[in-house]
Each structure stands twice: as C-alpha cells, then as structure tokens.
Amino acid sequence: MNTTSASTSAPAHSAASAQTDRFVHDRLPPPDQWPRRVYLPGSDIPEQANLVEVLFSRAFQNGHADRPMLRSDRITLSYADALDRVKRIAQVLTEDFGLVPGNRVLLRGGNSIGMALAWLAVVLAGGVAVAGMPLLRAKELGEIIAKAQPLLALCDGALLEELEIAQSRGGTLQTIIPFNLMNAPGSMAVLSAQKDGHFTPCPTASDDIALMAFTSGTTGSPKAAVHSHRDVLAACxxxxxxxxxxxxxxxxxxxxxxAFTFGLGGLLIFPMWAGASVxxxxxxxxxxxxxxxxxxxxxxxxxxxxxxxxxxxxxxxxxxxxxxxxxxxxxxxxxxxxxxxxxxxxxxxxxxxxxxxxxxxxFISSSPGEVRPGAIGKVVPGYTAKVVDDSGAEVPHGHIGRLAVIGPTGCRYLDDERQRNYVKDGWNFPGDAFTQDADGYFFYQARDDDLIITAGYNVAGPEVEDALLKHPAVAECGVVGVPDADRGMVVKAFVVLRPGHTGDAAQVKALQAHVKAMLAPFKYPRQIAFLLQLPRTETGKLQRFKLRQP
CATH class of the missing domain: 3.40.50.980 (Rossmann fold)
Structure with missing residues (x-):
C-alpha cells in the first residue's frame, strides 16, 4: 500500500514524536484485553499511515483526481476539489484553534458534503473524530462530551441549539464552529476561505487513533469504541x-x-477507497x-x-x-x-x-450470487467466526450459541470495564446469538442482551426507562423491544402510574412527548401499556422476558 500524499510527502516519523495529546492512548484497555488481530496476506499497512492521506493518495494515483467525489443537488466536488477544501479546514483547526494530534473533535451534523469534509479534515490533521448523530439531545451530547472530553466541535449551523445547551451545562467543550453556513462570521466556510490550502497531512502512526464511535449498548451508559488509522485501512x-x-x-x-460506522464506511470511506462518488x-x-x-x-x-x-x-x-x-x-x-x-x-x-x-x-455477508435464504452470509475474507457456548467451546452445526469473531479489526473501548465482556481470549463477542450450517452460512437468531434495534437504530431500554421515570405520572416502568412488521422491532413501555393518573390515550401521548423532549426521537416508545405492577423477582429485579411475552 502506497501512502504517498496526493500533493505533499509526509515526514518519515510519527506524530507521536511531536506535541501529542495522549488522552485516548492512556485510556485504552490493558493490552492483555485487546482483541487478537489477523490480517489478510498482502494487506500489510506501514507503521506510518494517515487514513485520509492514504485515501486521497490512492484516488490520485489511480487517475481519479478530476472525477466526482462528493455530490449534492447544489454542488459536485472532484477528488482534487475535496482535498483542497479538506486541507483548508485542517489549516483552520491547527493554525486558528491549535489542534494537536490526539485532540478529540466533536462532529455534529447530518449526511452532507460539509459533514464529510469536516470529518476528513479532523483526521487528516491528526485529530480524533467523534461524531454524534444529528437527533441527539443536549443530555446525550453531554454524555459524549464527558466521555471524549473534546475542546472543539464542528456543528451544522442548523443543529447548534442542543449542542450549545450541552456546552452551557459544563465540561471541556470550549469552541463550537458552525459549518454549512456560507457567509456567517466565524463559520468554517468563512474561516477556511481565508486559507491557501497548503497543508502537510499529520504524520500519524498507523496505530494512532482516528475515530471514536459511541454506542450505548443495553445500559444506556455510552461506550466509546476507538479505531486506529490501521483499523479502517484494514477494513477497506x-x-x-x-x-x-x-x-x-x-x-x-x-x-x-x-455518525454510525455503517454510514461512515458505506457513505464515505469505502466509496473513496474505490474512487467512486457519494x-x-x-x-x-x-x-x-x-x-x-x-x-x-x-x-x-x-x-x-x-x-x-x-x-x-x-x-x-x-x-x-x-x-x-x-x-x-x-x-x-x-x-x-x-x-x-x-x-x-x-x-x-x-x-x-x-x-x-x-x-x-x-464481518459476515455474502455477495448477491451466494445468498442463501434465511442466512446473513458467510464470514468475510480476513475474518474468522464461530458459534460457541458459554464456556467458549464451538457448538455443533445447527445449534444456537454466541457469535465470536476475530480479524483485522476489533473492540477497544475507551476506559470501560465492559471491555472484558466484549473481548475474551482475543476473540470479539458482539452479543449476538447465531447458528451456523455445514456450508459455513451464519443464521442470526437474536441479540443475547436487551438491546432494541428499531429501523436500524439502537435503543437501550434502561435509558428510555430513566426518561419515563422523570415524568410525574410514572411510578415504575419497564421498556423492551417487541416485533413489528415494518420496523423489525419497536420500543414498548410498560408503565405503572402514580395514584390520581389515568392510563388513557391522552396519557400515552403525554408520555411519548415527554420522552421525545429528553431523548432522540427514534427512542420514544411507540407502544405503551399500563399495568398495576411489573413482574419482578423476589429480589426486586425486573423480569423483562415476561414483558416480551405476548
């Protein structure tokens, strides 16, 4: 793999030798809790590699400089145009705001050319891109800020309000730079237009961290998965x-x-790897x-x-x-x-x-010509997967067990005890129940935890419960996912009301509006049932499996 820049050559040393923010590296799990990495032959990645520099260099070397890269109904940018804009933004970050390698930068925006350019610029400059979904509210943004501790944020001008509320509640975030505002003073468009585009990509080591992706899992307490430049290049x-x-x-x-790794790969990184456009x-x-x-x-x-x-x-x-x-x-x-x-x-x-x-x-998929009904597919070349029991022993074909995966990428949480649950003996355990047939096809059964997946979004039941419990009418509640023909699953809440409140249609609407005001709208309970009491064990633990029963 050639890492020569499209227009400049990187110095032959790592950014770690210069002024570097070690916040993320110092909060990685102990090495004995890291996943084991296995790489495909011929996919060697040099010890010094900047992900964004490699992607642009690849495009230029393959003759794609003048081909379209980013498209919208208003503008189309070629690879050369996009690189120029990315470098100008990187200049703003480093020259005007003092970004140093390893600094976290919060990115808030929908899918747009502005969001894509901002993400690429942060990583080209050696920063750690921390993207948050545009639907997140101030409470959720505050949790991300507390975990990632960014000093700087780049935010779509139309989405400033909730981020400014989160900033006002305290934390490390000092500066918010709006983008997608063409002529507004202090916006990235105005600031970057003043730069000349002469920027040397940060000479990151391939094992330096490029991005931090948040996932709430089943507890509602956000987990930050970190990925290096090497990880993303290996995934390509x-x-x-x-x-x-x-x-x-x-x-x-x-x-x-x-802000999802699914979207980041599919709608930015992988098209660039192919020289395609988005x-x-x-x-x-x-x-x-x-x-x-x-x-x-x-x-x-x-x-x-x-x-x-x-x-x-x-x-x-x-x-x-x-x-x-x-x-x-x-x-x-x-x-x-x-x-x-x-x-x-x-x-x-x-x-x-x-x-x-x-x-x-x-890591598990099949090309259109290899589809088998009911199966997700086979393990992707570069990865190894197996279905195991609770002791880690592989189960016979056709038996349900836990999925274990190993390959060129793997889980490393930022400063989180839940690392021990995800990585065991070098294998990643994504938390899914599967079966496998004799031909190597994997068949998904269910999540082996309480995560609710609705229309592609992950929702943690306890987080929704916490929001509901803040309503004065709610005494107790339990939240689960129930099957739905259109969305796969929907969020359903079982609520015990306080005396003096009635479980009618008006109450349902009031509780739904309450959750929407506190959390991202896709997390609100589309179904609400009122109970006199919740099923609990003798020790008081909520029995969610009983709530899932018809």
Whole structure:
C-alpha cells in the first residue's frame, strides 16, 4: 500500500514524536484485553499511515483526481476539489484553534458534503473524530462530551441549539464552529476561505487513533469504541474488496448517518477507497423520495435498513431504478420476505451483512450470487467466526450459541470495564446469538442482551426507562423491544402510574412527548401499556422476558 500524499510527502516519523495529546492512548484497555488481530496476506499497512492521506493518495494515483467525489443537488466536488477544501479546514483547526494530534473533535451534523469534509479534515490533521448523530439531545451530547472530553466541535449551523445547551451545562467543550453556513462570521466556510490550502497531512502512526464511535449498548451508559488509522485501512481490504466490489463509476446513496460506522464506511470511506462518488441529499429521506433520487441521480449503490427497503419496494416498482446494481442492508435483521419483496420489485438481490460499531464494519455477508435464504452470509475474507457456548467451546452445526469473531479489526473501548465482556481470549463477542450450517452460512437468531434495534437504530431500554421515570405520572416502568412488521422491532413501555393518573390515550401521548423532549426521537416508545405492577423477582429485579411475552 502506497501512502504517498496526493500533493505533499509526509515526514518519515510519527506524530507521536511531536506535541501529542495522549488522552485516548492512556485510556485504552490493558493490552492483555485487546482483541487478537489477523490480517489478510498482502494487506500489510506501514507503521506510518494517515487514513485520509492514504485515501486521497490512492484516488490520485489511480487517475481519479478530476472525477466526482462528493455530490449534492447544489454542488459536485472532484477528488482534487475535496482535498483542497479538506486541507483548508485542517489549516483552520491547527493554525486558528491549535489542534494537536490526539485532540478529540466533536462532529455534529447530518449526511452532507460539509459533514464529510469536516470529518476528513479532523483526521487528516491528526485529530480524533467523534461524531454524534444529528437527533441527539443536549443530555446525550453531554454524555459524549464527558466521555471524549473534546475542546472543539464542528456543528451544522442548523443543529447548534442542543449542542450549545450541552456546552452551557459544563465540561471541556470550549469552541463550537458552525459549518454549512456560507457567509456567517466565524463559520468554517468563512474561516477556511481565508486559507491557501497548503497543508502537510499529520504524520500519524498507523496505530494512532482516528475515530471514536459511541454506542450505548443495553445500559444506556455510552461506550466509546476507538479505531486506529490501521483499523479502517484494514477494513477497506476486507468486506469492500471481497463482497461489495464497488467501481470508480459508482454513485453511492443511502440513509445511515455518517455518525454510525455503517454510514461512515458505506457513505464515505469505502466509496473513496474505490474512487467512486457519494450523493448527499439536501432533504430528509422518505422511502418515495429515496427512490426518486436514486432514479434522478443515477445511483448505482444504496445503503439502508430493511425497513426502508420494504417501504421503498412499491415506489421502486412504480418509478423504476434502472441504474441501481448493488443494495446493502445492515443495522437490523433482514427478513426473507423483505429481501424477496425488493427483488421482485427491482430484480436486485440485497447484500445482507452484520457488523458492529466495535468492529468498525461488516464481518459476515455474502455477495448477491451466494445468498442463501434465511442466512446473513458467510464470514468475510480476513475474518474468522464461530458459534460457541458459554464456556467458549464451538457448538455443533445447527445449534444456537454466541457469535465470536476475530480479524483485522476489533473492540477497544475507551476506559470501560465492559471491555472484558466484549473481548475474551482475543476473540470479539458482539452479543449476538447465531447458528451456523455445514456450508459455513451464519443464521442470526437474536441479540443475547436487551438491546432494541428499531429501523436500524439502537435503543437501550434502561435509558428510555430513566426518561419515563422523570415524568410525574410514572411510578415504575419497564421498556423492551417487541416485533413489528415494518420496523423489525419497536420500543414498548410498560408503565405503572402514580395514584390520581389515568392510563388513557391522552396519557400515552403525554408520555411519548415527554420522552421525545429528553431523548432522540427514534427512542420514544411507540407502544405503551399500563399495568398495576411489573413482574419482578423476589429480589426486586425486573423480569423483562415476561414483558416480551405476548
């Protein structure tokens, strides 16, 4: 792998030899709790490599400098245009705000060219990109700030309010720079326009940290999974190379947020690796709007959740998607009925996959020609997976057990005791129950914890319970996921009301509005049932499995 810059050569030493913020490195798990890494032959990554520099260098060396990279309904940037803008933003970060390698930078924004450029600039400058979903409220942003301790944030100008509230409540965050505001004083657009674009990429070691991705798991207490430049480059050599096989003439679209590792890989990193381009919409996606844009833009690759494919099928049949050739589904279980519905409407076999924030991206999947009904797929080249019992012994084919994975990427949490639960004896345990057949196909069964996955979003029941309990009418509550034909699962709350309150339709609406005001809207309970008491053990522990029973 050649790491020569597209326009400058990096010094032959690591950024660690200069002034460096060691915050993340000093809070990694002990090495004996790290996952074991296994790399594909021929995918050696040099000891010094900056992820973003490598991606742009690869594009330039393959003759893609003038090809489209980032598209919207207002502008199209070539790889050369994008690199110039990324370098100007990196200049602002380092020259105007003193960013040093290892500093965390909070990024808040939807899928847009501005968000993509900001993310790339932070990493090119040696910072650690910490992306938060645009739907997060001040409380949730405050938790991320407390964990990551950023001094600086780049925020879409339309999403400033909640971040400013979080900042006002205390913490390390000192400066918020808005982007996507063209002429506003102090905005990134104005500041970066004053730079000349002459910027030497930070000479990071490949094992320096490039990004921090937050996942709440089942407790509601956020976990920060960290990934190095090496991790992301190694991931590019796995699923994208062997399963997706994108081409330079591909135009990629999709709904996963760039704040998700699913979206970051699919809608930025992997297209760059292939020399392809990405289209970011200026309006929120609806199933019909996505189909119409796929047709108008000529998109060839689509990423979204099973729920969306199911809702898009009728519109795809009506409008047609003649240029579309690859469709990727992840984030929740893909029902065979949805797969077939989409194939009947478009003739396209969905590429299913399972990945994890902790693993950066997809590690079990199959190309369209290798699909087996009911199965997610086979292990992606570069990874090894097995189904084991509680003692770690592999179970016979067809038996349910816990999924264990090893490969070029793996889980390292920032300063979190839950590392011991995820990595055992060098293997990653993503928390899923699977079976495997004799041909190597893996069949998803369920989460082996209480995580609720609804329309591709992860929701922790205890976090929703905590919000509900802050309402004056709620005495007790329990939150679980229940099956739903459209969303895979929906959040359902079982509520015990305080005396004097009535469990009627008005109360349901009031509680839903209360949760929406406290948490990201996708976390609110779409179903609420009122009980006289909750099922508990003799020691008072809530028995969530009883709430899940019909």
């Amino acid at each position: 050599e796995a699923w994208p190379r062997h399963v997706l096989q994108a081409r330079p003439d591909d135009i990629v679209m999709g709904s996963p947020p760039l 289209y970011y919409p200026s309006i929120p996606y609806t199933p019909e709007a996505m189909v119409q844009l796929i047709q108008q833009v000529g998109a060839t690759i689509c990423y979204t959740a099973p729920t969306f494919y199911r809702q898009m099928a009728a519109f795809a049949r009506l409008h047609g998607v003649p240029d579309l050739r690859l469709c990727v589904s992840a984030g929740e279980s893909l029902p065979d009925a949805t797969r077939q519905l989409w194939k009947d409407a478009t003739g396209i076999e969905i590429i299913d996959g399972i990945g994890a924030t902790e693993m950066f991206h997809i």
